[in-house]
Amino acid sequence: LASIRIGICQINPKVGDLEGNANLIVETARKAHSLGSQISVFPELALCGYPPEDLLLKPSFIRATREHLNEIAKSVPESVLLIGHPEEDGRLYNSASFTFGGEVFESYRKRLLPNYAVFDEQRYFVAANSPVKLFEICGVKVGVSICEDIWSPIGPALDEVRGGAELILNLNASPFSIGRRWQRAMMLSVRSSDLSTPIVYVNLVGGQDELVFDGGSMAFDQSGSLIVSVEAFVEKVEVVSIDLVGRGRKFQLDPRGLMSDLDPEIIKVVDNQPSLEVPSIYPSDQSSSNNNAALWTHPAPRFDLNWVDSLDNYDLGETLSALILGLRDYVNKNGFRSVVMGLSGGIDSSLCAAICTLALGKERTFGIAMPSRYNAGSSLDDAQILADNLGIAMNVVAISSLHQEFRGVLKGLLGSDPKGLTDENLQSRIRGVLLMAYSNATGAMVITTGNKSEIATGYSTLYGDSAGGFALIKDLPKLLVFRLCRYINEVAFGREVIPESVIIKPPSAELRPDQLDQDSLPPYEVLDPVLMALVERDMTTSQMVTSGFDPELVSEISTLIDRSEYKRRQGAPGVRVTPRAFGKDRRMPITNGFDQRRYGL
């Protein structure tokens, strides 16, 4: 039985930093080579990072990627590399090229370009429509595919196998959402077994604005068994030995009549490589490590309306890892030295402070408590206990004098004392100004602490509590905030860092006497499923009523969601963790006259 050793190079490039990324690729390639890799595979668009957005419209950017690709080839002539990069040839392609012996070989060009959810690839790239080609490396015929390509059962991998491919290499930039890894593993297992061909899936890792690429690269043998699953959320180089099945044998074993005799173009990359020292690789019979078992026993949640209840510690751990990586990369890649947030003694800011501490360390995390006349004394105590538990510095600044001064000035302007929402927002905005002043003076980035339930309903103050550079938990429904707090105490820290009193007290913005969230919103146990139905599921009013929801409530929440689109449009970016986040995932007009309550559909 023939085999080949593939180096899975799960790297974390920075969008646009071509020089840094090229250096990272060279270093990683040398490491993989030293581990015995015969083909070192990098993620989709690894050279420029993903998604490069409108950088791709800059001719200088495209030309510079080519220069760096040529240099990489010359820097690592001893090793076969497969690298994702944008490629111009009259039109722009999302490509992957083999390099060896100082040369860059003819590329594979992506055929299926996703243009839905967070993806806009058809804005930039042309879908390739070229005849099948295979790459011959050490006598092995290799087919290449890029991300979306492998999600289609009739995509390029099928043609490549029909043309004689013995191995499919699949380059990815696939962003995290809860349960996504399991969906990928299911699909890849079926695909490799359908095609009777091993598939090596290499994913990007790292945070880029709202997206977190979780890595979690995998390899499957020709029967669909998981051979290796690389640790997620970290950079990693692993070399895996893949057993190959000859084409003749596949024809013999093809029960579904998939095989046919295509006659592909063969591009010979290298005949044979000098035999390599192989200090440490996966044995070819290692098809069930513990690591892999963990993946299989945690299927994706069903995302029914109460999906948060069904999450287990595996899901919560993944979610926390995504938040940590997304925050850390946003802070570090953008050159911030530290972060600061208002600590109210409430659950959202407490969760944010704990995640910041995990992501950046206690020395880079600062809190400011800004009590007003309406804050319970216990809130300040809770904030202080949290800060002490985390070991982070916290300042206390009372806002009463500022609030009083503003009320005086506004009385002159408005002709009467500010009241109701005007007065509530005022307090929130005073805090925003103080946090931003601290940010200006110290360079700390402000973390804004709103959760998805608030952001969906507009239960936040524009330029007040929504002010900040990164909205860390903007994609966590409130019920997930509760669950993640408990997980952080029980698992991540193994002790009570977020005080139990914070978790159990009724949520309040504390902007007027005895205010509770539930004065304005239904209880979160009721609200969150409604939001799930309206935002992620696009359920109609009548479907929801049939499912047992109160029509009044649905109507009210639906209006709140539509009316707060303008606030979301001015919101800070934050980590996407659900399959449909606000932002690029859900692009609604602000000016929007659609009133779905009218249509019993």
Add this chain to the structure above:
Amino acid sequence: LASIRIGICQINPKVGDLEGNANLIVETARKAHSLGSQISVFPELALCGYPPEDLLLKPSFIRATREHLNEIAKSVPESVLLIGHPEEDGRLYNSASFTFGGEVFESYRKRLLPNYAVFDEQRYFVAANSPVKLFEICGVKVGVSICEDIWSPIGPALDEVRGGAELILNLNASPFSIGRRWQRAMMLSVRSSDLSTPIVYVNLVGGQDELVFDGGSMAFDQSGSLIVSVEAFVEKVEVVSIDLVGRGRKFQLDPRGLMSDLDPEIIKVVDNQPSLEVPSIYPSDQSSSNNNAALWTHPAPRFDLNWVDSLDNYDLGETLSALILGLRDYVNKNGFRSVVMGLSGGIDSSLCAAICTLALGKERTFGIAMPSRYNAGSSLDDAQILADNLGIAMNVVAISSLHQEFRGVLKGLLGSDPKGLTDENLQSRIRGVLLMAYSNATGAMVITTGNKSEIATGYSTLYGDSAGGFALIKDLPKLLVFRLCRYINEVAFGREVIPESVIIKPPSAELRPDQLDQDSLPPYEVLDPVLMALVERDMTTSQMVTSGFDPELVSEISTLIDRSEYKRRQGAPGVRVTPRAFGKDRRMPITNGFDQRRYGL
């Protein structure tokens, strides 16, 4: 010579308001019918408004559009209508359907889906790939095309003419940018002459978030002559009589060999209509009204680096019309009763106040002057003169006491007096809080007054002067601000409403003693061409240096642009007037390591 009367129904629907739009279509169709229209043509996606964005992903939305389409057909059975609407048939199409006699006929489906600049149609629609079909109405064979379709010389209109079409109806939702109307007219003239076929171009009118659809519908005869050009920026119904050229004659006259014998599907809509009373239509020989001459003598600016200098009153008038319509529709369609803005006595806020007064009237426009210790006394005087000239109410609120109180509180927090940028931003944010409090208390929407040069370079305070619901002049480079102020005085008002002293004084944020914009930025005569080169033209550093720009300056401005992307991402929407606005038009990553200064390309 046969002829047919086409009703150009240039309407202003509201995105999502299906019921309101359906009523508007019915009323307009009846009016066109009474004017003698034989076919009344509505714009692209007129029924749902454009662009509906992710409303298109809601099944209830799509089904409701169909219900309304059926109802419209029943409400106006006496008239042939052609209406743009989304259409589901397994997949989603951008369609146009004829209605007559209570029936909805088989649709035309758009073939060319734009997915560049502000367009994302491939996110929603499938491009139709069906055989050519024509619609027979009163014995005339009519070809339909939608917007982008007509921009291709080998698009569906060519096939339709080859198949025997005697007339092309083209439905549009084409957004304004300076000079765009002339480009459309040029293209349509060439297209109708190439095809020896009349083209009726019907465009949407109205503002939708950042876009303004300018209407300006047109009709061209078979020789490429403009027959009628409908007034831009207003709703309008015009009926135009189109002379038709028989297919045989076209074959005789076809010098370029375009004609061929396609055999299209013919869908018969109506044999003949009862003869109509025709009280007022364009005579068929009216091929050069004054209206039309104005369009032809104002070609689009060349958009070289000093393009603002080349604008004439026609261009400035169009720009002002777009700003007025964009603002008015944003305010009215979103249900705001009034607008408010800070009046500093500077040129940007003065221009905004003048535009608001033109768009909404003086009763709906409010100003607040918020002088600090650093404001020149003359600034407050200028603001008052402006308000008096416009006849709008202005309040004065000094911010010194608030500034002092904040400085005291921040000294406690920071350990020393806030200084530099911290102190400057503080003043700007205090003003933001006051404006937002006024907005909360009165329901007035805050207009934020930053121009494109500031927004490009990040010369603004997040949550300070950038706070607001609508960034009216965000797409006007500073040099265009100057020109538009003079135009407003000279033409729009015909008197000096914006004081000359405001226009000629050196721009300043007045946030520290003797501050001038030019302390931080190059003079706008130097800056604006650099921004044009970097933002709209994607010119490389070395191209710019070759063109005579200072390399240091280019490098510095390039860095400013990249570093302020995070501010733009939290900015309010505003009217697009240039061919490349910040926002959907230019989608850059925040986390962005590309340093184009390194690449001499």
